[in-house]
Amino acid sequence: MGDRYFDTYPSFSRLTGAIALTSTGTFFDDGIPVQKLTSAVFQKLNLKMENAVWPVQIHSGTVHFTRNPGPVAGCDGVITDHDSLILLLRTADCVPVFMADTQGRFRGLIHAGWRGLRQHIVSHAAEFMKEKGVPCSELIVATGPSICRECYTVKDDVAQYFPDHIGLDDNQMTLDLQGIVRDQLLQSGIPGENILLTNRCTLCHTERYVSYRLNQTHNRLLSILRK
Numbered sequence: 001m002g003d004r005y006f007d008t009y010p011s012f013s014r015l016t017g018a019i020a021l022t023s024t025g026t027f028f029d030d031g032i033p034v035q036k037l038t039s040a041v042f043q044k045l046n047l048k049m050e051n052a053v054w055p056v057q058i059h060s061g062t063v064h065f066t067r068n069p070g071p072v073a074g075c076d077g078v079i080t081d082h083d084s085l086i087l088l089l090r091t092a093d094c095v096p097v098f099m100a101d102t103q104g105r106f107r108g109l110i111h112a113g114w115r116g117l118r119q120h121i122v123s124h125a126a127e128f129m130k131e132k133g134v135p136c137s138e139l140i141v142a143t144g145p146s147i148c149r150e151c152y153t154v155k156d157d158v159a160q161y162f163p164d165h166i167g168l169d170d171n172q173m174t175l176d177l178q179g180i181v182r183d184q185l186l187q188s189g190i191p192g193e194n195i196l197l198t199n200r201c202t203l204c205h206t207e208r209y210v211s212y213r214l215n216q217t218h219n220r221l222l223s224i225l226r227k
């Protein structure tokens with residue numbers, strides 16, 4: 001992979017075989033991660049592209065369950081219990097949220113930006129797992145790199161929705177996306193010790209990640225969750 005980085009999530013390697021990682025690169029076809037990066041990463045990991053499944057990502061609060069590969073329309077999160085499916089997501093500042101249960105049945109990958117979080121997308125994913133019979137104590141969640149609460153300056157149009165997660169930095173309002181993810185999970189009953197938040201920031205560490213806020217990049221961080 002040459003200059004590409006992989007981050008892996010140790011909390012997932014302890015599970016019944018859920019492996020989560022992120023890598024950076026370029027997507028050329030907006031909305032469909034089928035281009036060079038995905039192919040190269042899949043080749044490196046000995047994964048088959050025909051097993052990939054991904055949400056089309058429309059900044060919604062919707063999560064869909066599927067057992068079929070390919071794009072899933074009208075949503076920003078996909079959950080499956082199909083062993084061979086490989087979940088994909090592409091982000092550049094929003095939070096990739098990885099979920100898996102300790103029995104190795106369900107896996108979910110969620111795109112959480114402010115619009116999706118305003119529509120409680122992480123809560124919806126957690127509630128779906130619960131409805132499927134996953135006890136809260138058996139759901140493990142990790143987040144991938146996103147813009148951090150120091151870097152993410154917002155104005156009233158965004159801040160108004162998140163009064164509990166606004167900070168002040170040089171008289172500018174900042175938003176804590178990862179904190180919102182955590183609180184939606186806690187409110188759904190997921191124990192704090194099952195939630196692993198990363199402190200890696202896409203804008204603090206542009207040598208490693210990509211940030212839409214920085215330069216409106218077409219590059220994306222690729223998140224992968226497989227069994």
Ligand SMILES: [Zn+2]
Nearest residue numbers: 148151201204
């Ligand atoms: Zn930062």
